Amino acid sequence: MAALSKKEIQEKLKEFPGWSHEGKAIRRKFTLASFMPAIELVDKIAQAAEKAGHHPDLTINYNVVGISLSTHSEGGVTEKDFDLARQIDLLAANPS
Numbered sequence: 001m002a003a004l005s006k007k008e009i010q011e012k013l014k015e016f017p018g019w020s021h022e023g024k025a026i027r028r029k030f031t032l033a034s035f036m037p038a039i040e041l042v043d044k045i046a047q048a049a050e051k052a053g054h055h056p057d058l059t060i061n062y063n064v065v066g067i068s069l070s071t072h073s074e075g076g077v078t079e080k081d082f083d084l085a086r087q088i089d090l091l092a093a094n095p096s
Contacts, residue, residue: 003076012082019085025057025070026077026085030092032063041065044091054084 004012009021019028032038038060045067049055059066067088069081 001071001074001078001080003071003074003078009077016082016085016089018089021077024076025068026081027066027068028085028088029067030065032065034063038063038065041092045088048087048091049084052080052084052087054080056084056088 003024006021009026013019013021013026016026016028019026021027030038030041032041042058042060042065045056045058045065054069054071057068057070067085069084070076071078071080
């Protein structure tokens, strides 16, 4: 799966509010009510990522979860990253 061009990434990001393109990755932050909901979201993301065989870089700063998606083998952003971003958005929208 080939890396997308900057133009292709910017076009696709129109479908992904809250996500941005920085360097060779797409990124988003979610702010949760407190630490435990943030950990629960990270756990759900980890499960979805493992199932997809595509692992994001994650950060947790108390109640803020940062996500960075990049297909390292392709040296940039691919459709695989957007597929996982879509799943992450669904998980964040449905916390239960």
